[in-house]
Amino acid sequence: MRRYILYSNTGRTDGDFNINDLPGDGGRMDLIARSVISSLWISGEVRSDVEVTVCLNGPPNPPISLKFNGNNIQGLRPNERSIGHWIKKTLNYSDTLVGCEWSNPTNSNIQISKKDISELIPDNQEIYLMDKNGEKIKNVNIKNPVFIVGDHKGIPKKTKDQLKNKSKKISIGPREYFASQTITIINNQIDKKI
Numbered sequence: 001m002r003r004y005i006l007y008s009n010t011g012r013t014d015g016d017f018n019i020n021d022l023p024g025d026g027g028r029m030d031l032i033a034r035s036v037i038s039s040l041w042i043s044g045e046v047r048s049d050v051e052v053t054v055c056l057n058g059p060p061n062p063p064i065s066l067k068f069n070g071n072n073i074q075g076l077r078p079n080e081r082s083i084g085h086w087i088k089k090t091l092n093y094s095d096t097l098v099g100c101e102w103s104n105p106t107n108s109n110i111q112i113s114k115k116d117i118s119e120l121i122p123d124n125q126e127i128y129l130m131d132k133n134g135e136k137i138k139n140v141n142i143k144n145p146v147f148i149v150g151d152h153k154g155i156p157k158k159t160k161d162q163l164k165n166k167s168k169k170i171s172i173g174p175r176e177y178f179a180s181q182t183i184t185i186i187n188n189q190i191d192k193k194i
């Protein structure tokens, strides 16, 4: 399973945001929706071997993590409004969460939990921290990957320090791309090798 983790510094952690204002009220929920689309969709098809987890750290109740699995998501369509709608619906349950277990409150199969980014890192996969100053992706033998991608503000230094000994920094080139573009480029790089 190819996995992505998107770190969102500002994404709202309850459902109390205006679906018509995903960038402002949603704390850049537009960026999150585009990253989910880039992770899970190609034209006319869902990638059934990809999972993306978004770690939200905006107000009012951070952290909240949302997990989307291409193998079982239902009802979502590859546009920002549809993804935003289902995120909002799922976040409406954020104050009912008990402990850090995953819960599946809607029929979209988006899972939600109180896990923070350190609790999302699996022991049995290679962790790649996406960073433009890392090793070139074409020189890395990518196996069983988890790619960690930052939002418009990037990955906080504290989180980078926590992950330092567990991850490898890799780069898709010297230019700085949007999070969603980074994910598209990684998917394409791996697709070309399959």
Ligand SMILES: C[S@@+](CC[C@H](N)C(=O)[O-])C[C@H]1O[C@@H](n2cnc3c(N)ncnc32)[C@H](O)[C@@H]1O
Pocket: 129, 130, 131, 132, 133, 148, 149, 150, 151, 152, 153, 154, 155, 170, 171, 172, 173, 174, 175, 176, 177, 178, 179, 182
């Ligand atoms: C818009 S960039 C973040 C910009 C932010 N100002 C910063 O300092 O990180 C969004 C994310 O995409 C990833 N990214 C962007 N360009 C990249 C590159 N050339 N190589 C690897 N990852 C990249 C990084 O994970 C980054 O945090």
